[in-house]
Amino acid sequence: MGLNENLKSEPVSQLACREAVTIEGERSVREAVQAMRAGNLGCAILVDQDRKPVGIFTESKLTQLLANRPEALEEPVSQHADANCPTVSMDDPIASVLSALQTRNTRFLCVVDQDGQVVKLTGQKGLMEFIADHFPDQVAVQRLGQKPYMQEREGA
Numbered sequence: 001m002g003l004n005e006n007l008k009s010e011p012v013s014q015l016a017c018r019e020a021v022t023i024e025g026e027r028s029v030r031e032a033v034q035a036m037r038a039g040n041l042g043c044a045i046l047v048d049q050d051r052k053p054v055g056i057f058t059e060s061k062l063t064q065l066l067a068n069r070p071e072a073l074e075e076p077v078s079q080h081a082d083a084n085c086p087t088v089s090m091d092d093p094i095a096s097v098l099s100a101l102q103t104r105n106t107r108f109l110c111v112v113d114q115d116g117q118v119v120k121l122t123g124q125k126g127l128m129e130f131i132a133d134h135f136p137d138q139v140a141v142q143r144l145g146q147k148p149y150m151q152e153r154e155g156a
Helices: 003-009 029-039 059-068 070-074 094-104 124-134
Strands: 022-024 043-047 053-058 087-089 108-112 118-123
Touching: 003 094, 022 029, 029 043, 029 053, 029 059, 029 070, 043 118, 053 059, 053 108, 059 070, 087 094, 094 108, 094 118, 094 124, 118 124
Parallel strands: 022 043, 087 108
Antiparallel strands: 043 053, 108 118
16 A cells, blocks of 8 residues: 555554643643643643633744743733644544645644544644654655765665
8 A cells, every 4th residue: 555545544543643732721821831841842732621622822823922022921822822723533534634734834733532622632743753654665764963864875
């Protein structure tokens, strides 16, 4: 089976998913940033009282905010989050992740359960890891800090 077929047939549950950093919208931007740092993630998912996603706050938004209004760190994060939080479910095909990343111009996707509650986080990184793990002959992965893959010419 080729890459295209695998993306269409395998579910999102096969992707490397991370624990989502969630926060209530009335918390401050500073608290959202602290939670993002603690979780080592570039975003925080805003959730309602039922743990359903209602927004996303990213490090990109933080950078814009700090450049224009650093005093906004004490304001509610909901005032600065993107209300359009893209989601996928664990049963959706991986192709839906690729489609959402392209159409929404985002790096992160919230993975929700059958009740619409946040369970995980995936996105560009999860998709790239899937491709590298499942197609090692087609993808050459160079680890950070190592020498370039082929410094010398191979063959006779």
